[in-house]
Amino acid sequence: MPATSATTTGPKTSRPVRKQAAPRARNGPRGGRKREFTTRRGLLIAAFMAPAAIFVAVFTYYPMIAGSQMAFRHWDLNDLTDTSWVGLDNFHRVFSDPNWGTVLGNTGAWVIGSIVPQLVIGFALALWLRRRFRFRGVYQALIFFPWAISGFLIGILFRWMFNSEFGVVNDLLQKAGLIDEPVAWLADPHKAMIAVLIANIWYGVTFFTIMILAALQSVPDELYEAAALDGAGKARTLFQITIPYIRVTLVLTVLLRVIWIFNFPDLIFGMTGGGPNNQTHIVTTWMIKITQQGDYGKASALGLLVVAGLLLFTVFFLLATREKREVRS
Amino acid sequence: MIGKETTAGRAVRVVFLGLWLAFTVFPLYWITITSLKAPGDIFSFPLAYWPEHFSLENYSELFNKADFGTYLTNSLIVATVAGAVATAISMLSAYVLARFEFRTKSALLTAALVTQMIPAFIALGPLYLLMTDLKLVDNRLGLILVYIAVCIPFCTVMLRGFFENIPDALEEAAMIDGLSRFAALFRVLLPVMRPGIVAAFIFNFVNCWNELFLSVTLMNSDANKTTPTALNGFISSFNIDWGSMSAAAVFTILPTMVLFAFASRHIVQGLTSGAVKG
Numbered sequence: 001m002p003a004t005s006a007t008t009t010g011p012k013t014s015r016p017v018r019k020q021a022a023p024r025a026r027n028g029p030r031g032g033r034k035r036e037f038t039t040r041r042g043l044l045i046a047a048f049m050a051p052a053a054i055f056v057a058v059f060t061y062y063p064m065i066a067g068s069q070m071a072f073r074h075w076d077l078n079d080l081t082d083t084s085w086v087g088l089d090n091f092h093r094v095f096s097d098p099n100w101g102t103v104l105g106n107t108g109a110w111v112i113g114s115i116v117p118q119l120v121i122g123f124a125l126a127l128w129l130r131r132r133f134r135f136r137g138v139y140q141a142l143i144f145f146p147w148a149i150s151g152f153l154i155g156i157l158f159r160w161m162f163n164s165e166f167g168v169v170n171d172l173l174q175k176a177g178l179i180d181e182p183v184a185w186l187a188d189p190h191k192a193m194i195a196v197l198i199a200n201i202w203y204g205v206t207f208f209t210i211m212i213l214a215a216l217q218s219v220p221d222e223l224y225e226a227a228a229l230d231g232a233g234k235a236r237t238l239f240q241i242t243i244p245y246i247r248v249t250l251v252l253t254v255l256l257r258v259i260w261i262f263n264f265p266d267l268i269f270g271m272t273g274g275g276p277n278n279q280t281h282i283v284t285t286w287m288i289k290i291t292q293q294g295d296y297g298k299a300s301a302l303g304l305l306v307v308a309g310l311l312l313f314t315v316f317f318l319l320a321t322r323e324k325r326e327v328r329s
Numbered sequence: 330m331i332g333k334e335t336t337a338g339r340a341v342r343v344v345f346l347g348l349w350l351a352f353t354v355f356p357l358y359w360i361t362i363t364s365l366k367a368p369g370d371i372f373s374f375p376l377a378y379w380p381e382h383f384s385l386e387n388y389s390e391l392f393n394k395a396d397f398g399t400y401l402t403n404s405l406i407v408a409t410v411a412g413a414v415a416t417a418i419s420m421l422s423a424y425v426l427a428r429f430e431f432r433t434k435s436a437l438l439t440a441a442l443v444t445q446m447i448p449a450f451i452a453l454g455p456l457y458l459l460m461t462d463l464k465l466v467d468n469r470l471g472l473i474l475v476y477i478a479v480c481i482p483f484c485t486v487m488l489r490g491f492f493e494n495i496p497d498a499l500e501e502a503a504m505i506d507g508l509s510r511f512a513a514l515f516r517v518l519l520p521v522m523r524p525g526i527v528a529a530f531i532f533n534f535v536n537c538w539n540e541l542f543l544s545v546t547l548m549n550s551d552a553n554k555t556t557p558t559a560l561n562g563f564i565s566s567f568n569i570d571w572g573s574m575s576a577a578a579v580f581t582i583l584p585t586m587v588l589f590a591f592a593s594r595h596i597v598q599g600l601t602s603g604a605v606k607g
């Protein structure tokens with residue numbers, strides 16, 4: 001909350017009574033008296049910010065903060081008689097859980113296996129979409145559609161397509177002669193992870209395409225003309241002109257998407273539910289499962305680990321991709 | 330732009346763009362076709378890519394067997410109210426953040442950014458306890474309040490980007506002409522921003538319409554369930570009724586696709602201007 005609203009009355013100085021009452025101050029850029037103006041300004045800022053601040057504080061920040069102290073207590077919905085302080089026991093239960101190693105490995109595979117293809121395909125599509133063609137607007141609207149669908153439903157769509165008996169994926173692969181008999185995609189942990197990644201690539205490429213295309217359109221034509229005059233080929237132009245020019249967008253987009261994909265349990269939840277046998281859980285789907293079992297202490301400990309991990313990653317990523325400060329003349 | 334395109338280059342481009350489009354559209358085609366097959370035809374070989382007989386049986390089944398009309402109504406009410414209120418609230422905060430300089434501004438923006446990094450479902454347990462204390466569990470109003478809070482941060486950032494694209498001179502001229510700041514905002518500025526505001530509302534609506542974990546946690550009675558919660562109920566058993574499931578999926582996807590078709594240009598604009606400037 002802005003602190004400016006606290007001081008609503010200025011110091012009372014004795015002033016001669018003015019002959020004329022000022023007209024109701026028009027609060028224009030230069031309207032009203034100085035002090036009144038700043039006070040009203042503070043009130044306006046406070047009043048306009050208040051609803052948003054209150055909602056976010058009560059329903060987002062309060063549960064998060066309340067949750068962080070749960071991580072150090074015994075907090076089980078099935079046994080509410082004892083909510084005593086247990087120190088780091090919840091964290092210990094996370095680390096010693098037999099699923100922990102699998103979950104960590106899956107999370108890494110999920111993030112990297114999604115981001116890299118999304119970036120590469122998204123970049124390629126953006127390059128191809130730079131050129132105007134007749135139905136470009138329609139095309140962009142069509143490839144934008146996956147975005148309108150919830151991650152959970154995308155999981156369901158692909159769960160049906162990867163169905164081992166009646167799935168269209170097996171049918172197409174058999175028609176193409178790539179497999180002899182149906183593959184039980186979602187019954188095998190490794191194949192299930194591949195299937196989940198394919199679904200996420202289907203979903204996430206568009207975001208990269210949109211961001212990169214917008215950045216590409218800001219590259220000045222003179223740079224390309226100069227490169228052409230110097231006889232630079234396509235690849236050289238791409239790596240020496242285009243990529244350096246849109247670097248900041250690339251870095252920020254990758255950072256945002258890594259955080260977002262890390263925090264995206266919906267698709268896996270709908271597609272495999274973390275199965276078979278808990279083998280396709282990522283940190284967030286596992287956390288939701290633990291929450292649903294009522295073990296709030298353990299879930300909160302995991303939540304804190306997620307927050308700490310994301311903060312570390314963000315700092316590290318921004319340092320690693322920091323541009324060497326050059327003096328541009 | 331980049332020189333002339335060679336014939337080979339053009340062929341490569343057309344082929345790849347075509348392949349990606351096919352890959353994008355196919356899952357949507359497939360779920361729609363599945364929903365329009367007679368229940369028996371869904372599980373018969375060879376798989377039909379274009380069914381011989383279309384049937385609406387899955388749809389009638391869905392509305393008779395499951396209380397799907399109720400779920401749709403709940404989703405519609407919750408997403409409309411939460412989306413509209415969140416848009417209105419975000420408009421106020423975005424306006425202040427775009428037009429004023431004040432001490433706590435960067436702190437507030439950081440607080441908004443943090444909520445995007447740490448999603449709401451991370452605190453599902455504590456949120457459930459809070460809503461229990463407020464007597465708002467299994468209550469549409471409770472879900473609406475939570476959704477408003479979830480929508481506000483990103484919506485504020487997006488609308489702030491739209492406000493910043495409009496020059497200050499517009500309001501200043503109106504204020505010099507004697508309009509108050511409020512009148513300038515509501516009568517001059519907001520009409521100019523209408524497309525952006527509609528896009529922000531649609532974005533919020535779609536997010537609330539699609540949200541799963543908060544609604545699964547907070548809504549447990551049949552009368553209050555939203556569609557994603559109901560769909561989740563279809564798969565909690567080992568047997569998924571793919572006929573009803575596909576019909577329900579089509580019903581859930583269609584409205585959002587129609588809305589996005591209207592707003593995608595502005596949403597893209599909001600993303601690329603608001604998010605990059607951050």
